[in-house]
Amino acid sequence: AQSVSQHNHHVILSEAASLELGCNYSYGGTVNLFWYVQYPGQHLQLLLKYFSGDPLVKGIKGFEAEFIKSKFSFNLRKPSVQWSDTAEYFCAVKGNTPLVFGKGTRLSVIA
Amino acid sequence: DVKVTQSSRYLVKRTGEKVFLECVQDMDHENMFWYRQDPGLGLRLIYFSYDVKMKEKGDIPEGYSVSREKKERFSLILESASTNQTSMYLCASSSNLVTGSDTEAFFGQGTRLTVV
Numbered sequence: 081a082q083s084v085s086q087h088n089h090h091v092i093l094s095e096a097a098s099l100e101l102g103c104n105y106s107y108g109g110t111v112n113l114f115w116y117v118q119y120p121g122q123h124l125q126l127l128l129k130y131f132s133g134d135p136l137v138k139g140i141k142g143f144e145a146e147f148i149k150s151k152f153s154f155n156l157r158k159p160s161v162q163w164s165d166t167a168e169y170f171c172a173v174k175g176n177t178p179l180v181f182g183k184g185t186r187l188s189v190i191a
Numbered sequence: 192d193v194k195v196t197q198s199s200r201y202l203v204k205r206t207g208e209k210v211f212l213e214c215v216q217d218m219d220h221e222n223m224f225w226y227r228q229d230p231g232l233g234l235r236l237i238y239f240s241y242d243v244k245m246k247e248k249g250d251i252p253e254g255y256s257v258s259r260e261k262k263e264r265f266s267l268i269l270e271s272a273s274t275n276q277t278s279m280y281l282c283a284s285s286s287n288l289v290t291g292s293d294t295e296a297f298f299g300q301g302t303r304l305t306v307v
Contacts, residue, residue, distance in 0.1 A: 089231070112294055124281065124298040131294075170233060178224055178249070179283075179296055183233035 086182035103171035112174040195299040210269040214282030223265035228279040
């Protein structure tokens with residue numbers, strides 16, 4: 081069965097700090113990988129996705145993620161966070177079953 | 192613009208009531224899903240459907256059922272609501288490609304259900 085592990089439950093950063101959120105998955109086959117974001121009071125939105133090709137994918141709002149197959153990881157990064165990045169971030173994996181989500185990481189960006 | 196619409200943003204129901212949560216998508220997607228979202232637990236799959244009149248159990252189907260009579264509509268039913276079903280319920284849809292760029296899921300705004 082597929083599973084997704086997000087290492088950080090809550091991350092607090094100052095504006096302009098760099099961000100890296102960890103995501104590891106367990107599934108031996110071909111996977112599609114996603115990061116979703118949920119801003120306060122809003123619905124889940126897709127940040128970025130990986131299907132094949134270049135393992136470094138770029139998404140909206142300056143986010144990027146790197147797929148490292150040997151480590152079963154898909155970590156999310158942003159060089160300089162803004163207050164408006166305050167949200168909950170979910171990593172998700174699709175193998176041979178519907179999307180499986182991690183438990184989420186709450187990001188709080190303070191001025 | 193892609194749209195998944197859930198009929199209610201907030202619902203308050205009494206224990207034992209039968210509850211219907213409705214979801215409609217306008218993207219002609221084959222696949223539809225119901226998740227529940229709880230703090231610290233992420234999103235957990237309740238039921239999903241890959242076609243009209245078809246349904247499959249997800250990870251936590253107990254106490255729930257679903258109905259998919261039309262392609263665009265996927266209903267979640269709580270047969271007899273209980274307080275431990277108080278949660279945020281999210282509907283999603285996706286297209287039917289096994290691989291490729293269309294397999295991302297699009298989500299509705301969610302229904303926050305409180306069972307008292």
